[in-house]
Amino acid sequence: MSQELSQSGYPVYRHEERKRDIEFATENEQTMNAISEHVEKHIGKISSVFHEIISDLIHLDILIVNPTKERNYYTIVTSGMSNLPMNVPEGAEEFKFAELMLCLPSDWKLSQEAFELEENYWPIHWLKKMARLPHEYQTWLYLAHTVPNGDPAQPFASNTQLSGMILSVPTIVEDLKSFFTLSLPNETDVHFFSLIPLYKEEMDLKLKSGADALFEKLEKAGVNEIINLKRKNVAKKGFLFF
Template identity: 45%
Template structure:
């Protein structure tokens, strides 16, 4: 396990092993003697998984410029395993990481839009020591073929929320010194609120992509680092609570029973909402 903290005098951030908890160290930047905070045990859900709650962001805006080499590598990877990139929605001003969204348009074989990020992997996430292989990630979301995707359409939050969700989740681990991986659920605030008027979903579940070949799931860069791609599955509040109480495997069983797939369907039923006392 690792402890992340910062110098109270100059705000330089440190990552140390848990063996150094409560010990005094000297800041390498300003020389101030600081005490490593204790290792806090995370809150646990009913199913035993950890629940992490993050305080409001304290760090200042950090301008970021995209890594052109990585962007090209990710784009080539998308075109090789998903389809031609129709367009890239570029950020004009970026904070911490430069997050672009690559759009693969529907085809006869894949009749849905696919949106995939690049830039989240420009920084390593702070993962548990035993999961160091998973410190780089990018995200994707699949939308119905009639979903409006244009700058004009994005002025309506009912159309834009999937893009906002991609960008927000891509920055989250870097803002809060944490990590995202398969099976993680990330609520839209605390308490969680619906993403938009047309989408009662209030939480995102990260899963392996199921509508692409396994070759797409990982991309090894020239420096040997590996980027893992995760699909976002938006969920209702009852589904989030069910997962926290019963576990991921039980929730996947509910999804399979009711035909919930990777392509977002804002009109789908809540698979865990009780009706007349029964599921």
């Protein structure tokens, strides 16, 4: 892993692919049950779970909460990223364990047949990819960390120009403080971060001007973890707020 600084002073990490054999992982039933109860308490009843058959490094399940009248979107949450600690820097030990989430429009196709097309599968693909990344590269993920789809960044699929992810804090829960941190019986704290897909220009804005500048624009534009394939690019010239 190499590190350099962006124009805004943020570190940019470049990871090389690790050559290794698959490391089979099994499900941590106690932790998964705790995460499931946490999701149902703060978001809603879990309608289905995408279970992994063969797992590398961590057994990673995807929890699905169906749309409701109050929450007219799917909520998708990982369960298993926190089975292993991340390699956090000194001073960030309390953030060793994390899970990720994002939301999809109520008309998004979530069947196994639909997932044969990357246009439907890429949000799930990237939840799983991001959840494994810290363990694959012995690094960590935290608030405002961005991961592009390649270098240079390429669109996730043919139905979008979105091409990277940034970690944020969830906005869809009423009690963020209670939802953000799940304290397990073994005194481990698991933190729940949301993923927001970004355009390449928005990632460039963060590198140039910092995460605060980007988050301010995203917030003003109403951008959050609910994916909107037609949303405006807040970093493009001519984008105005009214």
